[in-house]
Amino acid sequence: MTKNTSSPEKAFVTKVDIPPHFTGKLDGLTFAVKDLIDIARHPTECGNPTWARTHPTAVVHAVCVEQLLTEGARCLGKTVTDELAYSLIGQNHFCGTPLNTKAPDRVPGGSSSGSASVVASGLVDFALGTDTGGSVRVPASNCGIFGYRSTHGRISVAGVNPFAPTFDTIGVLAKDAETLTKVISVLAPNTGTLNEKQREVWVLDDIVAICDEEVQKAFEGIVGSVQHTSLSDILGVPTTYKELWEAYVVLQCTEIWSTLGAWVEDQQPEFGPVTHNSFHNIAKNADRKKIQNWICYREWFAEKIRGFTSKQGVLCFPTTPSIAPLIDTVGTSPSARTSGDYYPRALAIDAISGFSRAPQISLPLMTVSEAPVGLSLLGEPGTDQALVQLASSKGYKYKR
């Protein structure tokens, strides 16, 4: 069994020391920034050498970084990302695999792999990531820390490299609920309200059922006495994770190729083998003429989820279908990473908030075979801050 023995520091691609602009709500807190997000006078390399070579150095900080500096936080570095954000695994062919401190024989998860790693190692208090199809939630779950995907469109992506715009969001990885609560109050102000009804917690039974058996057991042991529903019940028709996964892949890949295809074809970038396959075989070959059917599906799905979360309460399910894959099992072969249906199941779970543009918080509450797994709460769009407060009030507090 391969154990990642690299230093926690290697999760940084570069270290900086940018003092806060002013004092504020984040006084005394340190943070790191995924290398898909601009820091002034540093290249935004997006984890790929051809990208770095073909793009100019950032002249200003991304808007979300300005927000944190304005409120008193100090920036300590930029962190490793999967190439162009295109993976949930957390292994970069060029930058290596950031250490998963709590499970060193397992991958950290991606694409915000370095951001999760430096938080889990205690090198910073929190870190910025981006989450399109799970890129903050999956590494948070794998590394045993708090993770937050924001309501789509709520936090500015100006100065952040686009990938699949209707799914792209800013997210945060944090050491504890108190830190995350403060950071969300800065990045997504005015998202603090859930009425009494909306504070009910509902487990999605059909999502729990697609998780590994040991994750199901751990989940049942921790949720306590809550109400139960299912995606099929909410949608009003039977559904499967394969349907969500198929819809997500076509929607995401069509957007990815519109966003990055011209650069790929023009530059023929040097990619690691997995990323090469993702762009040249998967994104490029999406059946674009099917997009309208899946857009209609997505908006129908979104309306059902919004209807439920606005009237009934928040949805609860494991963040990932299993603990992080072993480093040995994913390797660098494009086919290996889908072994055991890990990838389709993870993407399907992540697509619930993706489709519905809803905020989601992953809490480091479970341990299975000595590795962490997250428990997620998903709420109505625009209730980001209330969601993390709800998690705390329900006693979903992380204890190291």
Add this chain to the structure above:
Amino acid sequence: MTKNTSSPEKAFVTKVDIPPHFTGKLDGLTFAVKDLIDIARHPTECGNPTWARTHPTAVVHAVCVEQLLTEGARCLGKTVTDELAYSLIGQNHFCGTPLNTKAPDRVPGGSSSGSASVVASGLVDFALGTDTGGSVRVPASNCGIFGYRSTHGRISVAGVNPFAPTFDTIGVLAKDAETLTKVISVLAPNTGTLNEKQREVWVLDDIVAICDEEVQKAFEGIVGSVQHTSLSDILGVPTTYKELWEAYVVLQCTEIWSTLGAWVEDQQPEFGPVTHNSFHNIAKNADRKKIQNWICYREWFAEKIRGFTSKQGVLCFPTTPSIAPLIDTVGTSPSARTSGDYYPRALAIDAISGFSRAPQISLPLMTVSEAPVGLSLLGEPGTDQALVQLASSKGYKYKR
């Protein structure tokens, strides 16, 4: 008085003939695409020669273009845009000024100038534009056609050049309400519901009051018997258009410089004099450290508008504070275009939907001094289709 005698055809930067993928809801309709939006195998020049030279040719259509082709529409060309979408005027230093057919001595409005021009000239049935701070609504108002700004984040911007991401939206210019209704049903499915209460129309008196007197008179003559409110009433504190304008400029400019600043500094592009000033003096010099205050302001404002439109009804006001400026008065000097406070007033009116991420429809209902002016309806986010249907049901139908 300068009269634009250029041919209507010059509003195209290139003509194409792309047949639909399938038959569908848009059978028989033709459209054009602003040259900020990708058409496969054509450069997306964004109205600027340096941009064209430094970016690869698009390899696929933008997602929104695929949606239209899938549903039976035929694409006939790409249209002139203000450079990088950065103006509400509609004069491009390199491509010229697209003809405003109904008022040839006046500017067409921008930045979707060519898209408005080809629709008003009858060369296509509808056209795609983008609207960040008014770039569809202003040319619709100036040219006497229908204009639609979508709910933010609802229509994919994959394959569309970014400008200020929390404000960037896809919009449509159309010859009539029936065409617009069909196009919205394709681009923004599942946005068709307004309850009885939400169908009330409320005039924003303080917005009407900042319009030219002759526009106020025309507006009062056309709205009929509706209810009255004001921005100050909805916000619960007195406000002025200068406050909205200041907030909008800081928010937009901070995002613009994060999005395009690195390219501007790296390439030192050839710009027309107005665009040069906009990038090098306005966007670059925004006080980025103030961004957090204005983000909090924007989200507070958005919540108030959403609260009103979700419970009370749609907001109604003139789309622009005056008829289109005369070509002579705007010229190519950076200072001229703000004469008579036209620009701050127009940006302030446009910022209402910008801040609140709300859909807005501009209807070609007014004529002042023989030039068109639009009347706007603004609704709750996610009610795009219902909004255009409401306009039709209220008798706000355009008659040539």
